[in-house]
Amino acid sequence: MGRDAANVASGFYGSLKPGRKPALLVIDYQLGFTDISVSPLASDCARSVEATARLIAAARPSAPVIFTAVGYDTPMLEAGVWREKCGSLETLMRGSKAVEIDPRLGFDPACDTLLVKAQASAFFGTPLASLLAAGGYDTLLVAGCTTSGCVRASVVDAIQYGFRPFVVRECVADRSPEQHESNLVDMQSKYSEVIDLADAIGMIEQAGFPGETI
Numbered sequence: 001m002g003r004d005a006a007n008v009a010s011g012f013y014g015s016l017k018p019g020r021k022p023a024l025l026v027i028d029y030q031l032g033f034t035d036i037s038v039s040p041l042a043s044d045c046a047r048s049v050e051a052t053a054r055l056i057a058a059a060r061p062s063a064p065v066i067f068t069a070v071g072y073d074t075p076m077l078e079a080g081v082w083r084e085k086c087g088s089l090e091t092l093m094r095g096s097k098a099v100e101i102d103p104r105l106g107f108d109p110a111c112d113t114l115l116v117k118a119q120a121s122a123f124f125g126t127p128l129a130s131l132l133a134a135g136g137y138d139t140l141l142v143a144g145c146t147t148s149g150c151v152r153a154s155v156v157d158a159i160q161y162g163f164r165p166f167v168v169r170e171c172v173a174d175r176s177p178e179q180h181e182s183n184l185v186d187m188q189s190k191y192s193e194v195i196d197l198a199d200a201i202g203m204i205e206q207a208g209f210p211g212e213t214i
Contacts, residue, residue: 029144032096038098043175055143055201115128122157137163148180165193170196
């Protein structure tokens, strides 16, 4: 990935090292974002979903998998003013198909965690930070969508809470290719490491902890 010259000159592009104990965060790979027949918010992100399924399979023996989904109850009070920016949020109603995790990912409530959220960040209004801290998890592998929206918001919050975020390039997606690439560049320069799928799997295998659930 190329470096942005202005950020280099400003002293960005330091590197994060993995911590002792990783967890996998899968952001909003729900049918409302992955199936274009379900919601106008969706895009074709089949390749990223398939790559994420491989990452989940590698993680389950040794690291917890935490899924998020955006979902609302009528009258959507928890959406707040965000609803004014995106009317299509109205398609993401709790109990609807749009809030179901994409079945290609094999979500298993017996061993995986699902957090339903109302805003962009996986941390905002959820117990994610507390769950990670209680389990001693210091590193987050990040997959999901969209790169420029909920992924970026979650990565910024992760580093602010003291967790080490590693965005897995093949496992994130955006409906806008331009925003996808620009946000990968920006996150790499300021808030996270952007790594390949093979490196993410290697990180999990190197940690070598027995499987745990949150």
